[in-house]
Amino acid sequence: EAGVAQSPRYKIIEKRQSVAFWCNPISGHATLYWYQQILGQGPKLLIQFQNNGVVDDSQLPKDRFSAERLKGVDSTLKIQPAKLEDSAVYLCASSTHRGRAYEQYFGPGTRLTVT
Amino acid sequence: SQQGEEDPQALSIQEGENATMNCSYKTSINNLQWYRQNSGRGLVHLILIRSNEREKHSGRLRVTLDTSKKSSSLLITASRAADTASYFCATDTGRRALTFGSGTRLQVQP
Numbered sequence: 001e002a003g004v005a006q007s008p009r010y011k012i013i014e015k016r017q018s019v020a021f022w023c024n025p026i027s028g029h030a031t032l033y034w035y036q037q038i039l040g041q042g043p044k045l046l047i048q049f050q051n052n053g054v055v056d057d058s059q060l061p062k063d064r065f066s067a068e069r070l071k072g073v074d075s076t077l078k079i080q081p082a083k084l085e086d087s088a089v090y091l092c093a094s095s096t097h098r099g100r101a102y103e104q105y106f107g108p109g110t111r112l113t114v115t
Numbered sequence: 116s117q118q119g120e121e122d123p124q125a126l127s128i129q130e131g132e133n134a135t136m137n138c139s140y141k142t143s144i145n146n147l148q149w150y151r152q153n154s155g156r157g158l159v160h161l162i163l164i165r166s167n168e169r170e171k172h173s174g175r176l177r178v179t180l181d182t183s184k185k186s187s188s189l190l191i192t193a194s195r196a197a198d199t200a201s202y203f204c205a206t207d208t209g210r211r212a213l214t215f216g217s218g219t220r221l222q223v224q225p
Contacts, residue, residue: 042215106157
């Protein structure tokens, strides 16, 4: 079974530029998550999709971050314009979300450096 | 703020020793999960314990859950150099996706 795919793996941009990350979840997984992980901290949820609908985006800085999941499969996360504090690893995860208990499968992440 | 907080923040042991890390959380949970993250990699699910369970085993891993104290512990027995990683607890409250703690960084010296 193929895992969660993410690209690019690394990105360096200047502040005020825009950037986009792509995620392909495990086939058949209805739920997709984007997390932000700042160095030395645990992942923080940015947005959760159930199929192509948003379940939770309460921690997404909507003035600069946007995400979409067209057709309920792949997803993109965009930052425009980027700030220095956006430097982090952006993790995508997916799960089957059957029942109340579920585990999440994570991709390798995209390491973003904003200079 | 983080729902789960791990203790200690960092732990260094010799190969063959046991490693114990703890997690405390604040609100009622449906289940608690432990994940491992190797440097520069994504997180890998290790074990899930439901709120009505007190102890669970998986290979060299032993997890306990005390809902009255809102705490959990992860024990890795007979540690190996390959166990070197960061370990995170994550709580499922049923209201949103998992909430992760800040992690314990484990270093196993060969």
